[in-house]
Amino acid sequence: MYIEKINGPEDVKKLTVDEMTVMAGEMRESLLKRASIHGGHFGPNFGMVEATIALHYVFESPKDKIVYDVSHQTYPHKMLTGRKDAYLYEEHYDDVSGYSNPNESVHDHFTVGHTSTSVSLACGLAKARDLKGEEGNVIAVIGDGSLSGGEALEGLDYAVELDGNLIIIVNDNDMSIAENHGGLYGNLKLLRETNGQAECNLFKAMGLDYIYVDHGNAVGDLIEAFQSVKDSRKPVVVHINTLKGKGYAPAEQNKEVWHYNGP
Template identity: 50%
Template sequence: MKLSQIHSAGDLKQCTEAELVEIAREIREVIIHRTSIQGGHVGPSLGATDIILALHYVFNCPDDKIIFDISHQSYAHKILTNRLEGFMEENKFCTVSGYSNPCESNCDLFHLGHASTALSLACGLVIGRDLNQTKENIIALIGDGALSGGEAFEALNHLATMQSNCIVIINDNDQSIAENHGGLYKHLKELRDTNRTCTNNIFKALGFDYRYIEEGNSVLSLIAEFKSVINYPRPIILHIRTTKGFGYKAAEMAPEDFHNPSSFDVKTGTVNKNHDNTYESIAAKELITQLEINKSACIITAATPGGFCLTPEIRQKLGAQYIDVGIAEEHAMTLLTGIARANAKPILPIYSTFLQRAYDQLINDVCINNSN
């Protein structure tokens, strides 16, 4: 069976192991084809392909519920749920969103695009399922930096108290948009490096059952793991190690460039960049000049340095004057007030759509405290 013959999760269940491996390869080819022309989140989706293929093979979507945090890594899910055409033909590209969209398929539960929401949504689905006394599996897939968001911590705290099925998959590719920052990600690395045997384990400390899966880009290994947690009676964390951009060497070697390129040359792996003489590049040059003059100034990012032309070289040069708080816009905004009160000069470049989550902090912490 080939990818073109897969229209639903039910079709996958007829595949042999060899066919599943080949379908994973075909999915990656399709993702690379579309994103090279149209742009999109190629690295995250390539890395998550085996997880998604294994989920659809083992579980029964849409009866079993799969929630994709941010959903920018869900291209394989779309391809496997009868939306392949939207990835194959240029005139069809616009018919398939780059994010989860219930208008496209009943396998997409929510309109998604913001980070760190999947675990809260899963909590809600668990409560609703149990109130209605149904038995479907609830699966939340989070990763690619989204675990650093405050809402994810709040949901983990709640979910750990439940005594009912919820499968939390941490897609650990050791990356956000750029490199990871923060104590949680140091902890994930410790768990990876020790093959889960380190003394500290935040997930177990909270009360979760926990498993670490090293071969996160092996669809066959994942199928065996997922089969073992069908109808699992309480919340469980599956910590899965993957490679961002897996299956396309250029994306594996440059995960930051291939997080969300506007387009790229498939053969050479050259990403099309338009950073010269843009508003962002001009502003970045001026900011860096001011930081060099004023050593009490610093620049803060909520995991989006590339969008403001803060290249790895610039970040390294800035040293302690560069602060990445992860996908934590609320923290970033209130952090400004603390830094300003200490007579330093914080600067926070942030996407307007990402700022919406931090309006309360902007009003109550920055403005009321006259932090200027």
């Protein structure tokens, strides 16, 4: 298995797109087995496998900082950043927490669990980087459900004036824990339906650059998109269309029930 040989992002970078796609399947098998025995967040992680692989292929974590919203979708990130044993081997299942945790790894930057935090936290990291004259990408990963939280909207508002690198990955699976409600979601739907081309674009209206990835579970497409924004000198939104629970039919079909599961 490819995943057995991954001890950090440097090993992900050695793989071809085809090999990474095979590895995505291996990762889902491990996640399924672990969820069955141990429980945990399900749909959020199954949907983010390819995007996480592509992030670690393109960016240079931990110099480039990836900040996850809620961080309930960080299982694939942990698998690729030196913690694969906690997902592959039952005796190690309890070696990791269910959220990002700086005590576990230099690739984790915050202990969180609340929604709507990642854009604001990333703004802080980006501002600090610029004040200190340092380099590196700062990447916020946020789900569509979390995007309507007040702190996320405040973060977007602030991001526009950052005048430096900030990459906001909007992981749009058209679901919160349950279905979404509110005025934001009409525009996300319109953007999905127009392949990101609609003139009415809330991100662009705020002054942010914007690209859309329709196949948000295709490693190659994601790599191409992330490469195109890497080292961007201004804030940019990468809107990726993903499938919550991808790869496990019951979770794809009943997304709310499969958001989180006991053993």
